[in-house]
Amino acid sequence: MPSNILIHLHAKELNSLTGQTLAVFSKVGTNKDKLASIEHKEVSRELQSVIEEGVVSGSANETVSFREARFLGFRNVITVGLGAGEKMNHEVVRQAGAALLKESKSIKSKEVFVDFDGLVSSKKNLATYARAFVEGLILASYQFDELKTAAKKKEEPIQFHLISKSAKEAAIQTAFKEAVVLAECTNFAKRLGDMPGNLMSPTILARETTQAARGTGLKVTAWDKKRIEKEKMGGLLGVAQGSAQEPRFIVMEYKGAPLSKKPVAFVGKGLTFDSGGISIKPGAKMEEMKYDMMGGAAVIATMLAIAKLKLKINAVGYVPATENMPGSRATKPGDVHTSRSGKKFEINNTDAEGRLILSDALTYASEQKPQFIVDAATLTGAMVVALGNIHTGYFTRNGGLKAKIEKAADETGELVWNMPLVDHHVKDIKGAFADLSNISYSGGAGSATAAAFLEQFVDSEIPWAHFDIAGTGWACGNRLNYCTPKGGTGVMVRTFVELAKQYE
Ligand code: BES
Ligand code: ZN
Numbered sequence: 001m002p003s004n005i006l007i008h009l010h011a012k013e014l015n016s017l018t019g020q021t022l023a024v025f026s027k028v029g030t031n032k033d034k035l036a037s038i039e040h041k042e043v044s045r046e047l048q049s050v051i052e053e054g055v056v057s058g059s060a061n062e063t064v065s066f067r068e069a070r071f072l073g074f075r076n077v078i079t080v081g082l083g084a085g086e087k088m089n090h091e092v093v094r095q096a097g098a099a100l101l102k103e104s105k106s107i108k109s110k111e112v113f114v115d116f117d118g119l120v121s122s123k124k125n126l127a128t129y130a131r132a133f134v135e136g137l138i139l140a141s142y143q144f145d146e147l148k149t150a151a152k153k154k155e156e157p158i159q160f161h162l163i164s165k166s167a168k169e170a171a172i173q174t175a176f177k178e179a180v181v182l183a184e185c186t187n188f189a190k191r192l193g194d195m196p197g198n199l200m201s202p203t204i205l206a207r208e209t210t211q212a213a214r215g216t217g218l219k220v221t222a223w224d225k226k227r228i229e230k231e232k233m234g235g236l237l238g239v240a241q242g243s244a245q246e247p248r249f250i251v252m253e254y255k256g257a258p259l260s261k262k263p264v265a266f267v268g269k270g271l272t273f274d275s276g277g278i279s280i281k282p283g284a285k286m287e288e289m290k291y292d293m294m295g296g297a298a299v300i301a302t303m304l305a306i307a308k309l310k311l312k313i314n315a316v317g318y319v320p321a322t323e324n325m326p327g328s329r330a331t332k333p334g335d336v337h338t339s340r341s342g343k344k345f346e347i348n349n350t351d352a353e354g355r356l357i358l359s360d361a362l363t364y365a366s367e368q369k370p371q372f373i374v375d376a377a378t379l380t381g382a383m384v385v386a387l388g389n390i391h392t393g394y395f396t397r398n399g400g401l402k403a404k405i406e407k408a409a410d411e412t413g414e415l416v417w418n419m420p421l422v423d424h425h426v427k428d429i430k431g432a433f434a435d436l437s438n439i440s441y442s443g444g445a446g447s448a449t450a451a452a453f454l455e456q457f458v459d460s461e462i463p464w465a466h467f468d469i470a471g472t473g474w475a476c477g478n479r480l481n482y483c484t485p486k487g488g489t490g491v492m493v494r495t496f497v498e499l500a501k502q503y504e
């Protein structure tokens with residue numbers, strides 16, 4: 001899964017180099033005239049007039065190119081804005097990386113030397129910012145064009161050279177390597193989502209996972225229908241029975257610590273296409289339901305990253321994968337199925353299928369007695385209404401896990417929001433004819449009642465959190481310049497890995 005750009009880190013002096021393009025950073029001015037500053041003395045002197053004329057303002061994500069500037073040893077110069085100094089953080093830097101990639105592409109530069117020491121005035125943030133910048137470059141380099149026959153011509157990769165006096169330091173080198181793994185795995189998740197339903201069926205998803213795991217130390221087993229039946233996963237089977245495609249239950253295991261150490265567990269919704277089933281969805285935007293496996297994709301990518309980074313933990317990942325289709329054998333509204341836990345649920349709306357397939361996976365995960373269970377799912381349209389494509393809403397009743405999640409998300413810049421989950425929500429999903437109903441009897445709080453349903457299948461002794469990524473799983477390009485406008489985002493991969501790291 002290597003990206004189509006190459007990034008190198010060099011401990012050289014910029015002034016001694018020659019090349020195609022030089023990239024320098026600019027900031028919004030703090031002086032009384034509010035003039036921007038370019039964080040490279042000689043370039044700043046050379047470009048004084050464009051600063052004074054406001055051509056370079058230093059605002060975040062601003063890029064200004066000076067082609068054929070022929071300055072120092074370089075043909076072109078690009079300035080990359082970082083905004084106001086006091087607002088500077090790693091997310092600004094991540095977006096600066098993405099902005100530079102886009103500008104380099106637009107001026108068709110194939111070789112860019114970055115004045116990396118212009119990014120930080122003190123060494124304190126160097127590793128954090130190095131990681132964010134590299135992530136931004138690689139995340140933004142993702143494009144999905146493998147189904148466009150005309151775009152087949154393989155482009156030569158753009159080479160980025162990050163020039164820093166500290167390039168030989170262990171902290172910056174580790175940050176660099178981590179960023180490459182995290183961003184490449186996130187891009188892998190994006191691709192799984194961008195693939196249409198017919199080319200990313202449960203069987204194909206399982207095969208792609210197995211292939212990607214080769215050589216990483218991650219063990220992948222894909223249970224077929226027979227095995228799923230044997231494991232009594234009635235939720236997964238009930239959803240799958242309306243489709244001609246066989247379901248799969250993807251099991252991923254990583255051992256990076258002694259066996260006595262309990263694993264951490266990730267569970268992801270792998271609905272490769274959600275038509276709604278018999279309670280069929282309206283036609284508009286139904287094609288977007290190929291993204292109903294982004295939770296599963298996030299878990300697959302998280303497990304791959306954990307293995308590639310060789311974290312000193314044990315980890316398991318489970319992805320129940322199926323289509324939700326209205327075939328002649330499909331579950332009908334009112335039907336009752338029995339989940340692995342033995343609990344019976346009545347299916348009053350076949351479009352509320354994610355919680356059914358997750359019920360089996362959460363029970364199975366609980367049986368492994370992990371340190372925590374975290375799940376990701378494009379579970380409810382109500383989450384899109386509540387938080388749009390800005391925050392991922394998460395639910396947990398465990399204060400310790402909540403604190404760790406907040407810390408992890410702070411470190412990756414992924415926006416999360418803690419949502420309420422209380423006993424009222426649980427009452428709303430009691431069944432009239434069976435133990436549970438898959439839809440709530442009262443209006444509103446649809447994301448919380450879905451979370452309450454999931455909670456019924458988690459061992460109450462195990463810290464658990466549920467992430468509803470319905471709003472943030474795809475189409476975030478209007479917010480984040482390292483995401484494509486319509487495509488999958490790979491949201492939560494970086495935060496989940498960061499969370500797992502806290503258990504090393
Ligand atoms: N996959 C959908 C949720 C979804 C909808 C994600 C829109 C992203 C955008 C899920 O399976 C679903 O259809 N949920 C229903 C539940 C309802 C019937 C209780 C929903 O949210 O409408
Ligand atoms: Zn649905």
Ligand code: ZN
Pocket residue numbers: 271274292351353354378379
């Ligand atoms: Zn769904």
